[in-house]
Amino acid sequence: MDIDRSMIGLSSKPYTAVAEQEKARRFAEAIGDPNPLYEDESYAGQTVYGETTVPPTFLIALGNNAELPIRLDVRRMLHGEQAFIYHRPVRFGEKLVCTMSVADIYEKEGKSGAMQFLVLDTEMTDENGQLVAVSKNTIVYRPAKKPEKGGERN
Known part of the structure; x- marks a missing residue:
């Protein structure tokens, strides 16, 4: 399946x-x-965080269980970019409610033709509904291979 801008907003x-x-x-x-901020309580207690916290890029491990209502061909997907926006530190033991959505879809011309880009945002809120962080993932979605002219090769 190709992707198009009508998918923006799907969650x-x-x-x-x-x-x-x-x-x-x-x-x-x-x-x-x-x-040591990730496991040494005495060290972490002396920092601006006041306690241990997760590594900044750890959210990638938490935000990958989403099931979008679209089917993508994983063989055509290439990780393009990742960013994290923190509204506050994530604490150990904290339960985060995660929702992934299609934030943007755009095209760029590459050396081998048009490339599609799929931007997925995963919002993570705490149990009180307060936004904790957003994981932004950009995927390069390669065009489908076109069948060769003249049928199969031997």
């Missing part, structure tokens, strides 16, 4: 993700970030 059903400290610790280890 997933909300789902809950928990900011688990052990998962965040393993995430920080996997990306090579040894910052």
Whole structure:
């Protein structure tokens, strides 16, 4: 399926993700970030955060369980860009209600032709409905391969 601007505004059903400290610790280890802010309470208590918090890019691990009401061909998808907008730090054990939506769709001309870009925003709110963070993901959606002229090759 190709994508088009009529899909802008489509959203997933909300789902809950928990900011688990052990998962965040393993995430920080996997990306090579040894910052004690993620697991040392005494260190974190002396920072502006006042307590331990998740690594800034950890939200990618929480915001990927959405099911949009469109079917995309994952073989045509390429991760283009990721950004995170924090309204406050995420605390361990916190339950975040996440909703992904199609924020934008646009095209650009590349060396091999037109490329489509799909911008997905995942809003994360706390249990009181207050916005905590937004994960912005831009996907390059490659054009479908056209069948070769003359049928199959041997």
